[in-house]
Amino acid sequence: MQRNLQSIFDITAYTPADDITHIQSGYHLFDTVSASKRISGLTLFLFSFLNTLQSQNFQNQLGSWNIINVKLTVNNKWSLFLEPQLRSLSFYNQFHYFEIKGGATYNLNSNFALTAGIGSYNTYSEGGNFKIPLKQQEVRTFVQLVMRQRLEVINFEHRYRAEQRFTNNGYHNRFRYRLNTVVPINNRKVVPNTFYAAVWNEIFFTNLPPYFERNRFFIGGGYEVNEHLSFQSGYVHQFDYKINDETGRDFFQISILLNFNLKKNNQEFLPSVSD
DSSP states (O other): OHHHHHHHHOGGGOOHHHHHHHHHHHHHHHHHHHHHHHHHHHHHHHHHHHHHHTOHHHHHHEEEEEEEEEEEEOSSSEEEEEEEEEEEEETTEEEEEEEEEEEEEEESSSSEEEEEEEEEEEEEESSSSSEEEEEEEEEEEEEEEEEEEEETTEEEEEEEEEEEEEETTEEEEEEEEEEEEEEESSSSSOOTTEEEEEEEEEEEEESSTTOEEEEEEEEEEEEEEETTEEEEEEEEEEEEEETTEEEEEEEEEEEEEEEEESSOOOSOOOOOOOO
């Protein structure tokens, strides 16, 4: 009995490492609970979104937006990209748009990057699949600056782009700003085997009245399978403003993101399309 009491009140059995163990255990529990809440929220959103897609009326109004983005990282400074896109005005019907573009990116540092690119953009007449005549044919060049920020587990990407558009309707300038937000769900960073939520909004301006041209909004999520492959899908609403003519379009967007490295790169791969 005396030995048992002595073992209970023996303060020499305590070490500071016990506090560290308790803190680490509590932090791991908090992290697990937070991840569970994020997974539950994403699951609820996807369930509601899929139920909405089942509506026949919504399917008739919802277009499809399909993207394959291929990125080749040459080294810590340089990377190349190629991105084809295919869009339809109805749910995988009435395909009316195709584009393919590519370019090169130079990382100034871990937070800033410069990109230059060129692409071909083709818009067909509405009412069928690739219905001719073409409404617009375009060759476009662009330059952009990307600024990255991180707040706890939230990744922010600011993209500033200037476009030079050579179309069959003449030459046009356009300027774009996109704020992209990526939040990992079951990890603190977007690493292999990570689910993530993504939200972005982009505004389009021209140098001619009425200046404001378009707004795009995306909400969805994705999964990074490994350091080379990610999938992303979600809902896009596009609002086009023209004098006496305001129109809105809704799309189901799905993206396949491929990332290849010629040299080992320690920078975190954040899923993002080049569009």
